[in-house]
Amino acid sequence: MEETQTSIQTETKSEKQEFKMLSFVRMKLLQKALIKDLSKVCTRYSSTVSDALAGVKVLDLTRVLAGPYCTQILGDLGADILKVERLKVGDDTRSWGPPFVGNTSCYFISINRNKQSICIDLKSEEGKKIIEQLAMQSDVLVENYLPGKMEEYGLGYEDLKKINPQLIYCSITGYGSTGPYASRPGYDVIASSIGGLIHITGPEDGAPCKTGVALTDLATGLYAHGAIMAALFQRQKTNTGQRISANLLSTQVACLVNLGSNYLMAGQEAKRWGTAHESIVPYQAFPTSDGYVTVGGTNDRQFRELCSRICRSDLSSDPKYLTNALRVKHRSELVDEIGKTLATKSNSEWMELFRGAHFSYGPINSLSEVFADPQVQHNRMVQEIDHPSAGTLKLVGPPVEFSNTGNYIRLPPPELGQHTESVLQDRLGYSSVQIQQLRENGIIN
Structure with a gap:
C-alpha cells in the first residue's frame, strides 16, 4: 500500500481523484463480500475506515466476563x-x-x-512505565480491579489523566x-x-435459582460499552x-425495571x-408431548386466536377469561386447561399449527436445537475463524x-502474551535488547 501511495504522488490531480474513487469502490465491494461470507471462515484483517470505531485504541485491563x-x-x-x-x-x-x-x-474464547x-x-x-x-497512546482504558488497586499501582x-487528559477511563x-x-470482591451470582x-428467578413454589448465563455481568458490560460510546x-x-464508573449491583437494580417500579410505586413485593x-396470562411455557413450548397471549385478540388455534374457543368465550385482568385472577384453572391441550401434541406439530399466528410462540430449544434453528442460521450467528494453536474456531458472532459499518470477527482470541513483543517494538519503540532485559527481569512473559 505504501509503494502504491508513493507511486501516485507524481500523478496528476485527476488521476489521484480517479484512484480515490477506485479505492472507494473497491472498499465497498470488499464490504459486500465480507457481509455475504460472514457465516464462512473469517480471515484475519484489520479494521477499516468504514468501521464505527476504527482508529480508537482501547487498553483493556479487565478479566472474567463483564469487562x-x-x-x-x-x-x-x-x-x-x-x-x-x-x-x-x-x-x-x-x-x-x-x-x-x-x-x-471455551469460556475465554467466547469473550x-x-x-x-x-x-x-x-x-x-x-x-507501570x-x-x-x-x-498516553490510548483513547479508552477499561479496568475491573478492586476499588483503589489501580491507584496503588499509580495507574x-x-x-x-495528567499524562493523557483525553483518556476515557x-x-x-x-x-x-x-x-x-x-x-468486597464482586461476582455475578453475588450481585x-x-x-x-435470583429472588425472582425459579419455580413459583421452589427455591431461588440463578440464571443459566451471567446476565448481570453481561448487562454491566453492555452498560459500560454504551457509556464509553x-x-x-x-x-x-x-x-x-x-x-x-459502572458496577454489577447498580446494573442489576436498574434491570429490575417493572418489578422495581411495582415495589417503589405500589409497595408490591416481587415473587418467583x-x-x-406476573401481569399477563397466558404468557409462559407449557409441556408438550416431547418437550416444552412457550406461548404468549398478551391481549384479548391474541388470546382468542390462541384458543382458536388449539381448538379451545370455549376458553376465549368463557366469561371468566374475557379480559387479561380476569385471566390473571383465574390464572391457575386457565393455565391448567391450556396445559392439558398442549400436552397432546409435539413441539413440531404445534409449531406447524401456530405458523402465521399473531400471538408469540416458540419451542424451548436445547443448544443443539438453537444452532440448528433456521432463523439463527439465517441471521449468520455462527462464524468461523482460524486460531494459531486450536485450529478453526466456531464462534457466536455479533x-x-x-448498513454502513463493520461489526464482525477480525482476530481470533489471542494466546497468552502473544503480542507482547510486537506491541513493545511497534507501538513503543523498544529494542530487542530492552525487551530481553524486561523478560529476564520478570516484567513481561
Whole structure:
C-alpha cells in the first residue's frame, strides 16, 4: 500500500481523484463480500475506515466476563483492543474448563476475540512505565480491579489523566467505588443475589435459582460499552476525557425495571413465577408431548386466536377469561386447561399449527436445537475463524448488523502474551535488547 501511495504522488490531480474513487469502490465491494461470507471462515484483517470505531485504541485491563464482554463489543466495531494480562496465568477464564480447545477454555474464547494480548507485571516500576506509555497512546482504558488497586499501582484515573487528559477511563466494580460493599470482591451470582434477580428467578413454589448465563455481568458490560460510546461522542465536543464508573449491583437494580417500579410505586413485593408472567396470562411455557413450548397471549385478540388455534374457543368465550385482568385472577384453572391441550401434541406439530399466528410462540430449544434453528442460521450467528494453536474456531458472532459499518470477527482470541513483543517494538519503540532485559527481569512473559 505504501509503494502504491508513493507511486501516485507524481500523478496528476485527476488521476489521484480517479484512484480515490477506485479505492472507494473497491472498499465497498470488499464490504459486500465480507457481509455475504460472514457465516464462512473469517480471515484475519484489520479494521477499516468504514468501521464505527476504527482508529480508537482501547487498553483493556479487565478479566472474567463483564469487562471482556464490553471490550469485545468495542473490538467487533473496529476498535483496537490491547488486553493486558497477568504474567504466566493471564485472565482467570483461560482455565475455566472443561471444555477446552487446545490450551484455552471455551469460556475465554467466547469473550476475547478481536483483541491482542500482552503480559505485564503491573506491580513493577518498569511495568507501570509500560502501561503509562500505552495509556498516553490510548483513547479508552477499561479496568475491573478492586476499588483503589489501580491507584496503588499509580495507574488510577487521576494519575493517567495528567499524562493523557483525553483518556476515557472506565472502571467496572462489583458494588461501586465507594460505600459499605466497595472492598468486597464482586461476582455475578453475588450481585444478582443482592440485587434481587435470583429472588425472582425459579419455580413459583421452589427455591431461588440463578440464571443459566451471567446476565448481570453481561448487562454491566453492555452498560459500560454504551457509556464509553457516549464519552467518545462527548469528547468530540469537549476535547477531554472523563472517568466512567459502572458496577454489577447498580446494573442489576436498574434491570429490575417493572418489578422495581411495582415495589417503589405500589409497595408490591416481587415473587418467583417460573416461566410465567406476573401481569399477563397466558404468557409462559407449557409441556408438550416431547418437550416444552412457550406461548404468549398478551391481549384479548391474541388470546382468542390462541384458543382458536388449539381448538379451545370455549376458553376465549368463557366469561371468566374475557379480559387479561380476569385471566390473571383465574390464572391457575386457565393455565391448567391450556396445559392439558398442549400436552397432546409435539413441539413440531404445534409449531406447524401456530405458523402465521399473531400471538408469540416458540419451542424451548436445547443448544443443539438453537444452532440448528433456521432463523439463527439465517441471521449468520455462527462464524468461523482460524486460531494459531486450536485450529478453526466456531464462534457466536455479533448480534447487530449495520448498513454502513463493520461489526464482525477480525482476530481470533489471542494466546497468552502473544503480542507482547510486537506491541513493545511497534507501538513503543523498544529494542530487542530492552525487551530481553524486561523478560529476564520478570516484567513481561
